Amino acid sequence: MSISRRSFLQATSLGGLSYFGSSIWSSLFAAQSEMSKAKSCILIFLEGGPSQIDTFDPKPGAATAGSFEAIDTKLAGVKFAQHVPRLAELADKLAIVRSLTSMEGDHDRAQNLIHTGYRPNPRLQYPSLGSTVAWRQSDPEIDVPAFVSIGRKFETSILGPQFGPFVIEDIGNPAPSLTLPEGFSEARMKRRLTALEGFNGRFDKQYHSLLGNDLTQLTRRADRMRNCPVFQPYDPAAEEPELFERYGSGVNDGYMARACLSARRLVEAGVKFVEIQYGGWDTHDDNFNQVQNLSASLDAGMSTLIEDLQERGLLQQTLVVCVGEFGRTPKINGDNGRDHFPDVFSALLAGGGINVGQVLGESSEDGSEIKHRPVSIPDFHATLFTAMGLDISKDYFAPDGRLLKLTESGRPITELLAS
Amino acid sequence: MYRFIRYAFTLCLVSAAVCEATDSPDSISVSTQIDRVVAAGCKKDGVNPLTACSDAEFLRRVWLDLAGRTPPLTEVKAVAAGSGLNRGEVVQRLLTSPEFARHWGRLWSEYLTDRRPFETDGYDGPRLLQFLTEAIRANQPYAELVSDLILGEGTSDVNGSVNFLLRFNAEPGPLTGAVSQKFLGLSLQCAECHDHPHARWKQQDFWGLAAHFARLRKMTPAQPAEGESFFVVIERPAGELRVEDKRAKPDENGDAPTRTVYPQLPGLSRSNASKQRRAVLVEWLTQPTNPYLSRHLVNSVWERLLGEKLVQNLDHWPPESASMNCELLNLLADDFTSHNWNIQRLIQTIVVSETYQRSSSTAEQGDAAVDSLQREQQLSHWGRARIRPLSADQLHLSLGQAFGYHYDENDYRLAVATGEEFTQDIPVNNLGATPLTLGRTLSLYNSDYVRGAVDLGAEAAIRLYGPTVGVEHVERLVMSLLSRSPSTDELEFFQDLGGEADPREGLQDIVWVLLNSTEFITNH
Known part of the structure; x- marks a missing residue:
């Protein structure tokens, strides 16, 4: 409550919006053209809570600066920490948010909040960003699932399991069950499916079961996934060796290279929302060595992802988001680590729907508090939804009939949205 | 207000x-x-x-609910042959079977930990499962079971019940959330951070309850022997819970000062200081006038x-x-x-x-x-039975009942029976954790696991009745998967399906259709 009012007042005093009053919000969104909306989204989730000071919000000269140096970026006067040089080169294609603030300092609760935009409620699992997008925007005619998660599992939300993600555990072979055994003909699979639908039809008629219908839809979906080359086994080292190397195949274990390349292929195939789980950022000890390693993979993977999307003409329609559940303390603890810090942290946005080439918000000299333009998690969600063309002012009804707003209290950050 | x-x-x-x-x-x-x-x-x-549902339907439903799997073929055959079923006797027999204890032990352990029973991350999940299975088998009074879980002390690999406390780190905040949600059916944990104007439960209620856990300590052995992992919970003789005092002025470092919270139960005055704190909590939970403990349990079982x-x-x-x-x-x-x-x-x-x-x-x-x-x-209005999807465990055990298992080296049933430590979660790894998802459907559609089950089913039928698909094959397969005899229509339908290809493939196709059918993968 206090956050959104404060942020609104700050926006009005700086942006000169006060003249219009609050009704200006809705007309501003309507003015954003359809062309500038993203059609799909890739979320790189830095699980554990990355250190903002050692990545995208360095504090050179401050007592809290740590051991990394700050380097120049493509944006005049904007610096990153030294281990993300390629992202620094791409800063003109990024919107850098330095004033995110969370209400939760515990991993589970904060991860729930950053994914749902709602404070965790033990009785109601709100949908995560990907589930909401799948619910509002999936196209039943498309063979690929709307929401794919690389490596992250989700609780079933109030939208029901059908809007949950298809979870990829082995990127090289994303859906092992799709490969028919050798000598197994298409005709035979077709015969099985026809017989199954016939047999289920009897059951559905006798039992009047809606569940039967859901299950039939799921089986058809599973079968149609066999038409999608993107779910077949894929070896980027053989297919696209140079590009794969640019993604960082040789950096650390190569996971981020595989994950980011796979995300691009999934979006290209029509997936609406891809989430990449990239863990290990909970650096309570040995922060600097760990962040240096983690940054190397993130830097190669995310920067190549942005370039690759652009080269394929997909960047304009793909929203790319990089964020963790919270930040880390400016204060360095006795184990040379930094601890949980929900008060101030950073996020990167790029691609479709976003007004890039800017820094939004500011933290204080030592990084201990927000100096300017706080962005609450609900505001962040409202911004992402708006960038994807979802109407946050509308009332929706979940499949169980419950009224569900995309965000309860969030207001989009207009400066971040492309016009 | x-x-x-x-x-x-x-x-x-x-x-x-x-x-x-x-x-x-x-x-x-x-x-x-x-x-x-x-x-x-x-x-x-x-x-x-x-x-009322038919005897065949009842037999399948109650076996799945009580024993966690479809009924054995012999019982299905007896019902199909028209010998009347004594439903009360079936229930009585199931309640005293080892399978009932195992199935409900698994349900309890998942409910209490929000995890599968294979976890050893900070607590001993398999040991907790064993403890709960034994409690169900012995039909331990629920009030006693709850007090065992709350009063647990000692080493995680010796004392099964202590693993409930360890699952929540033996910390006052998480334990209070868990106790109120899992034993009382109350959302007290919302009051951990703030008073909500319309909620009955206040921060004072939450932290007052939490203070009963204030003296717990989780200890990790400094140098455990090779391959050994255990934790210890003790209750110290003194110590009070201190929480951040948000109303007080921050000190010079900007940190909020803390205040002491004494144990106090909702609606009561400060708890008796001369007794062990958790014992006071258990006494309050299990007194017959506390409306929540019994009603929440009934609600959950229903x-x-x-x-x-x-x-x-x-x-x-x-x-x-x-x-x-x-x-x-x-x-x-x-x-x-x-x-x-x-x-x-x-x-x-x-x-x-x-x-x-x-x-x-x-x-x-x-x-x-x-x-x-x-x-x-x-x-x-409870005037019609609900159709419910089967869990991964129910599917796995039902397939095992029908055809045996092909994952011999890690036989899940064996592991459960002997209480051996689990290394793998075969049902969930192979069938996915959640029903009604694309992941589960894909597994049923064509995973290695399901292909193995389909082969086993076809081979079993061939061994018994020869390679050419006939009435006996279809009857046996329908009975072992759907727990009922096929109709004349269905006999024809499946014989047609099986007759289209070479006999082995035909039988595999029949098993595949039955195994993927809504009738098999739900309880109805």
Whole structure:
């Protein structure tokens, strides 16, 4: 409550919006053209809570600066920490948010909040960003699932399991069950499916079961996934060796290279929302060595992802988001680590729907508090939804009939949205 | 407002509940009383409940609910041959079977930890499972079981119950959230951070309860022997819970000062300081006048067996107006506490009722003209059995029942039986954790695991009846998967399907269709 009012007042005093009053919000969104909306989204989730000071919000000269140096970026006067040089080169294609603030300092609760935009409620699992997008925007005619998660599992939300993600555990072979055994003909699979639908039809008629219908839809979906080359086994080292190397195949274990390349292929195939789980950022000890390693993979993977999307003409329609559940303390603890810090942290946005080439918000000299333009998690969600063309002012009804707003209290950050 | 709520709470502790069930003579069984309450509710709202399900349907339903798998072929055959089924006797037998203890032990352990029983991350999941399975087998009174879980002390690999405390790090905050949610059905954890103006539960209630766990300590051995991993929980003789005092002025470092919170239970004055703190908490939880412990357990068991809770939560208990569901909850809870918290008796009472044994299909009733609104009403009035998807465990055990297992080297059934430490979660790894997802569907569609099961089923039929698909093959496969005999139509349908290709492939196709069918992957 206090956050959104404060942020609104700050926006009005700086942006000169006060003249219009609050009704200006809705007309501003309507003015954003359809062309500038993203059609799909890739979320790189830095699980554990990355250190903002050692990545995208360095504090050179401050007592809290740590051991990394700050380097120049493509944006005049904007610096990153030294281990993300390629992202620094791409800063003109990024919107850098330095004033995110969370209400939760515990991993589970904060991860729930950053994914749902709602404070965790033990009785109601709100949908995560990907589930909401799948619910509002999936196209039943498309063979690929709307929401794919690389490596992250989700609780079933109030939208029901059908809007949950298809979870990829082995990127090289994303859906092992799709490969028919050798000598197994298409005709035979077709015969099985026809017989199954016939047999289920009897059951559905006798039992009047809606569940039967859901299950039939799921089986058809599973079968149609066999038409999608993107779910077949894929070896980027053989297919696209140079590009794969640019993604960082040789950096650390190569996971981020595989994950980011796979995300691009999934979006290209029509997936609406891809989430990449990239863990290990909970650096309570040995922060600097760990962040240096983690940054190397993130830097190669995310920067190549942005370039690759652009080269394929997909960047304009793909929203790319990089964020963790919270930040880390400016204060360095006795184990040379930094601890949980929900008060101030950073996020990167790029691609479709976003007004890039800017820094939004500011933290204080030592990084201990927000100096300017706080962005609450609900505001962040409202911004992402708006960038994807979802109407946050509308009332929706979940499949169980419950009224569900995309965000309860969030207001989009207009400066971040492309016009 | 606040004072009023506090008053209301004290009141409801004293007089168990407002909307009490009408007095019934002892001679009428509680099962019959349930059926009467449901019949009255249906009549009042003009709902026509379905009649009883068939013996075959009942046998399958109750085996899946109580033992976690489909019934064995011999019992299915007996029912199919027309020998009448003594339903009460089946229930009695299942409740004393080792499979019942294993299935409900697994359900309990997942419910209490929110995890699969294979976890060893900070606590010993398999050991907790073993403890719960043993408690169910021995039919330990529920109040005793709860007190064992809360009073746990000692080493995680020796004392099974201590692993409940360890799952929540033996810390006051997480434990208070878990105890209120899992034992009382209350969302006290919202009050951990803030007072909500409309909520009954206040921060004082949360932290006052949490202070009963203030003296717990989790200890990790400094140098455990190679390959050994265990934790220890102790209760220290002194120490108080300190929480951030948000109203006080921050000190010079900007940190909020802390204040001491003393143990105090909701609606009561400060707890007796001379007793062990957790013992005071357990005494409060398990006294018969506490309406929550018994009602939450009844509500949860009812949900397991009928697919839906009686009431959404107990935060606003007792409700302002009487209702059928509230009457059912009181009826069962009163019987439960007056019979020494007997879980087996509770389950038996529910499953021998007509309400549990309702049909889930309209076709058997002879009138197909039931529209969707009427169906919804039948469901919400317990006038129609709900169709529920099977869990990964139920699917795995049912396939094992039908065909045996092909994952011999890590036989899940064996591991459960011997209480050996689990290294792999075969059901979930192969079938996915959640029903009704693309992941689960893909596994059933063509995973290695399901292909293995399909092969086993086809081979078994060939061994028994030879390679050419005939009536016996279809009969056996339908009986072992669907737990009923096939209709004449179906015999023809599957023989046609199986006759189209070479016989082995044909049989595989039949097994595949049955295994993927809605009828097999649901309880109905």
